[in-house]
Amino acid sequence: MNSKKRILFINPVGHSSWDRLILDYLNSAKEDDTEVDVVSLERGPHHLEYHYYEALVSWDLLNLIKKAEKEGYDGAVIGCFYDPFLREAREICERMVVTAPAESALNIAAALGDTFSIIVGRRKWIPAMRRNVFKYGHRDRLASFRSLDLGVLEFHADEEFTEKRLKEEAEKAVKEDGAEVIVLGCTVQFGFYKELQDSLGVPVVDVVLAPFKYAEFLVNLRDRFGWYTSKVGGYETPPVREIKEWGLEEQYGFQGLWEE
Numbered sequence: 001m002n003s004k005k006r007i008l009f010i011n012p013v014g015h016s017s018w019d020r021l022i023l024d025y026l027n028s029a030k031e032d033d034t035e036v037d038v039v040s041l042e043r044g045p046h047h048l049e050y051h052y053y054e055a056l057v058s059w060d061l062l063n064l065i066k067k068a069e070k071e072g073y074d075g076a077v078i079g080c081f082y083d084p085f086l087r088e089a090r091e092i093c094e095r096m097v098v099t100a101p102a103e104s105a106l107n108i109a110a111a112l113g114d115t116f117s118i119i120v121g122r123r124k125w126i127p128a129m130r131r132n133v134f135k136y137g138h139r140d141r142l143a144s145f146r147s148l149d150l151g152v153l154e155f156h157a158d159e160e161f162t163e164k165r166l167k168e169e170a171e172k173a174v175k176e177d178g179a180e181v182i183v184l185g186c187t188v189q190f191g192f193y194k195e196l197q198d199s200l201g202v203p204v205v206d207v208v209l210a211p212f213k214y215a216e217f218l219v220n221l222r223d224r225f226g227w228y229t230s231k232v233g234g235y236e237t238p239p240v241r242e243i244k245e246w247g248l249e250e251q252y253g254f255q256g257l258w259e260e
Contacts, residue, residue: 005034005074005075005216005223006035006074007034007036007212007216008036008039008073008075008076009026009038010038010041010065011038011039011041012040012048012057012078012080012084013040013041013044013046013047013048013057014040014044014045014057015046016040018040019038021190021191022079022190023036023038025191025208026212029209029212031216034216036212041057041060042060047153048082048084048152049124049125049151049152054082058084058085059252063254063257065092065093065096066093066254066258069094069095070256070257073096074097074222075096075097075098075099075219076096076097076099076215077098077100077211079100079101079187079208080187081101081129081185081186081187081207082125082132083132084100086103087234087235090229091234091237091238093237094231094237097218097219097229098229099211099212099214099218101208102136103132103136103211104207104211104214104215105183105205106138107136107214108205108214109141109183110138110141112180115142115143115180115181116138116141116142116180116182117143117145117170117177117182117183118133118142118144118146118183118184119145119146119148119166119169119183119185120145120185121147121148121151121185122147122149122151123147125186126145129185130142143177144173145185146169146173148162148165148166148169149165152188155189162189163195166184167196167199167200170182170204174200174202180202180203182196182200182202182204182205184205184207185207186207190207192206193206243258244258
């Protein structure tokens with residue numbers, strides 16, 4: 001068993017503007033035996049509001065996750081509420097825990113109340129997020145989506161206005177839609193949950209903290225009880241033999257990540 005849990009939080013965007021803030025945020029919430037690093041991608045779009053942008057980051061994101069496991073990280077967090085490429089990441093990792101915001105936050109919300117509402121930035125996001133809610137088995141708990149009409153890059157541009165809009169829509173979700181829990185549906189909404197929670201009187205799930213704490217929890221389960229992602233069935237890892245025979249390492253430039 002490792003004396004320390006090493007967790008990598010990945011902002012799957014091509015800029016590092018939020019890395020330092022999120023690192024400080026997670027360091028304030030981590031367990032004593034956890035070491036956390038926060039990184040972004042070296043290239044790519046500055047947000048993932050469009051499916052095209054999401055597709056563009058797939059290659060670099062999955063390579064980074066495989067590299068993190070090789071470097072000895074115990075867990076990785078994919079820091080986007082779309083949960084981009086979560087299944088693919090779990091498929092390529094043998095023992096490293098991989099989490100993402102929607103799955104972890106919704107599981108936590110389901111334990112805290114009978115219903116939840118998700119506060120999103122724009123209506124554009126809702127169809128993909130609704131599909132994830134259904135896929136994760138929470139269809140009957142979804143009270144509503146509420147949109148702020150703000151893009152990802154606008155949340156921290158005027159934090160007072162963002163907080164005002166969050167409060168307005170979250171109050172409607174509780175009073176009009178019957179939500180017992182509020183989920184903040186974007187990682188860049190980090191830092192707003194506490195005041196909102198105190199104001200509303202219901203749990204407000206922060207989706208930077210949720211996948212990070214979920215990763216810590218799953219690493220603890222893995223190390224203590226041997227519970228890690230099953231490799232029988234859906235998460236079976238691709239055969240290294242095929243990757244080598246087909247020359248995929250050379251074609252895609254990821255030499256050294258896959259070993260027999």
